[in-house]
Amino acid sequence: MRNGAELDRGYLQLITGRYEQAESRLQRVVLNTTGELNADASDFLARVYLAVSKLDQCEEILEALNIFGDSFSYAEYQKRWTAVTKAKLLLRLRKFDEANNWLTAVERRFAEQQDRSFNALVQLLNAQALHRLRRTTECVRHLLQSDLQGIRQTAEFQGQFHYTLATIVADDTMRVAMQMHERGTRIWSDQGMVSVRSEIDDGVPAPTVSAIAPSADFESVAVVINSIGAAFDLAYNPRLLAAELVNLLQAGGFTGISVAETVDNPQDGIDRKARRLTLRLGDGTHAGKSVVLSCEVPASPTRAVILADIFRIGRAAVALEKARREERSRAAMWPSDPLEEHGDALFLAEEMQTLIDMAKRVAAANIPVLLTGETGTGKEVIARLIHSYSPRAAKTFLPFNCTATPRDMLDSQLFGHRKGAFTGASENFAGVIRAAGGGTLFLDEIGESTLDIQPKLLRFLESGEVHPIGETHPQRVDVRVIAATNADVDALVSQGRFREDLFYRLNIVRLHIPPLRDRRVEIPALANHYLQKYAKEMNKGELRLSEETMEYLVLYRWPGNVRQLANEMRRLAALADPGAVLMPEHLCADIAASRRTLPADERTLDANEIVVRIDQPFGAAVQHLERAMVQAALARTSGVDEAAKLLGVSRKGLYLKRLRYGLEIERPTNGEVA
Known part of the structure; x- marks a missing residue:
């Protein structure tokens, strides 16, 4: 606990520029820890050395970590961000070819992780390397990819994006470069971040006023357009939005511009007495204050219209950011991408968030996990999540349903057999346990396993050895086991249908997944997710559920849980006309008959x-x-x-x-x- 707190303090000192304190604290954490804490502390310490230009020490730490080597057996996210630190080091060392090769390899290595923020930053750093190599076409491609990954909307990287872009566009237009450079430093200053600029600074001189050539038409337009785009990106922060609007006003030659923070909430409009136009940015939600932009109203009608247009851009940016927040709030209920690919974003209910946090914590420990819950609740999804956060994430995840194999074949399927060990054994068979070697084996419906197979499962869990049928000696295998059942295992033990010693060996960590009826808050987002997924698969356009239909879905008891809901959405999509709004009469008979608002004499x-x-x-x-x-x-x-x-x-x-x-x-x- 203490080392974790020390690590957090060291990181805070790093990003705020207190490098000597950060170095001392992080060195202590590195000396006093092992495992993931040690890896995090080492990465942060390497970043300290990067920021203070102790590049040899930085390189020494990163070489010791050996990110892609077998010894670096920590979480995937640690590998990702340590790889970024190495890329920054290569850029600082001016090894641009090596940086480009490294970042290309990193992009391929982590392509399946689907971490948009990380991918966006990798693309940006690669664009920086390619610019220094004068490979302009590739540089532009990586910049566009970074933008498509949403780097402009990621607050953590906005400063770095504009600062880096300034060095790239300086060859074309110094005025735009200077504006981007100032914006990047302004964002960092507002965020209190100091170290990032020092970490990525590769020696390119900052654009200055003295370096600006006489204004050309394109440059003037580019400065204005660039500020408009930035205003929409930065609308989440009223102060940063105000700065971009001030840029527009200054570019238009307006005078009497002021920005103030107030605890009041003044209304937008014209102060006729002072002849000023006022715009409130935010509703007192930024540090408890509203940011108010005002400008002297010009005498010219044309210029007054332009002033109104600039303020309208500000209002549109605020409105768009409000819509973004509302959309994020709705989207947080369930991912828009396929559920199977985003197990860490599946659940909204508070108890499920707690369960997900627990699953992430146990992922790093090589111990069995027992998942319980009704059929269709998502036990395999949780198992995949645990695997993805474990050191085995790059290895095999192998699901095996104990009820899908005849009972007399279960031994052979799990543990394997030797050729000729029994009638029909015409070939050697490794078995699913050895097939999952190095990875994770998900044993579904473990409660249905037979009593004669359970002693072998127990021995495997305790010793890490399997004894295939027909072999004379057991064989060692390194597999992490996650088991699941929809049965009451405690009752099975008391009835003598499940071995007590095996139960205790599996029950080190038990995660119970509640049924869908106990987390109804997730039903609307789930239903919309699956409906859109199947509508897209079946080329049905955008299908929608009416409010009344959604009421039926929310109030239904869902005995088959998420699986049943998904199948109902598949059925609706298959039968619907393209672009239809689905009404209650489109629902299956069971759901249509279940609505609680029906009179009692019309249903059971x-x-x-x-x-x-x-x-x-x-x-x-x-x-x-x-x-x-x-x-x-x-x-x-x-x-x-x-x-x-x-x-x-x-x-x-x-x-x-x-x-x-x-x-x-x-x-x-x-x-x-x-």
Whole structure:
């Protein structure tokens, strides 16, 4: 814990330019740690040496880390960002050919990670190297790729983007270069970041006013257009947006320009007395203040219209940023890309976020994980996530369903066999455990494994050895095991259907995935995701769910969980007309009949439902509901403690309610009406 805190302090001192303190602190962390903390501290220390131009020490650390060597067996994200540090070093050493080759290899090595921010930065650094090599066409291609990856919208890299771009465009237009250079340093200053400029500075002189040639038409237009584009990129920060609008006003020759921060929220408009036009940027949300831009209104009608246009650009940028925030909020509920490729972004419900955090923490430890939950909840998705965050991420992830193989063949399928070991064994077969060597084996439905196979599984987990059928000696294999089941394993153990010692060996870390009905907040985003996915596959254009249809989906109990929801969206997409809005009548019969707002006499009530009449006093209705809920909780659990926990009350509180209602432990009658 202490070393982790020291690492964080060292990183903060690095980025804020307190290099001597950062060096001392990070050296201590490197000496006192191993594993991932040590790798992070070493990378940060290398960046300190890079920033203070101790390039030999920086190179020595990076060579010791040996990023792509077998000894660097840490998380993929550490490899990625240490690779970036090495690229910066090569640029500082002016080894531009080597930097280009390194960055090209890094891009290929991590292509499958789909880390847009990282990919954008790699493209930008490669563009910098290619510019110094005078390979202009390739430089432009990498710049465009960096932009397409969203580097302008990534606050962490905006300063670096504009600062680097300034050195690249200086050969064409010094005025634009100077503007970009100033913007980059201004962004860093606002963010409090000092080290990045020192890390990437390869000795190119900064563009200066004295170096600017007489203004040409293209340069004048380029300066204006560049500021307009930047205004839309930087609208998340009112101060940075104001600076770009000031650039536009100055380029237009306007006077009396001022920018102020205030705790008030003045309205946009014209101050007739002062003859000033005012624009509020932000709603008091930036450090508790609003940023207000104002400009003297010119006498010329034409110039007044241009002034209004510039302010309109500011308002449009603010409106666009607001829409972006709302879209990010909606998109955060579920990824727009295929679920299988983004396991770390699957879940919105608070309990699922906690589960994902736990999964990421256990990923680095080479211990078994037991995943439990109903069928279709996403156990394999969680297993893949654990694998992707583990040191084995580049190795095989092999799923195996224990129910998909006949029981008498399970031994052979798991552990393999030798040719001729039994009738039909015409070839040697390694088995799925050895096939997953070095990687992760996902054993689904482990609760259905037979008692005769369980001792061999236990030995494999304890010793790392498998004994194929027909072999005289066991063979060692390095495999990480993640097991999953939709059965109640505790009950299976108590019934003698699952070995207790195997259960304890698998149950080191247990992650329970709640059913979809317990995380309904995810249903709208899930439904939209799958609907758009299948609509695209089937060339159906943009299909949409009506609000009423979404109500049906949210209120349905989903016994098949996410898998059932995905299949329903596939069915809807297959039957829909292109571009259709899907209504409740398009839903399958089970879902259409389940809506809670239907009268009770039109459908069968669930075992967990009652009807409460609303033509009675409020207190009577509440008492009826309380009584039914207490009854149900007592019937569903094995004791008062569990029932109290289920209801969210204390044991004493539950006792008082039972006393009040004179309750016995019994299940309420379905369809009971108060």
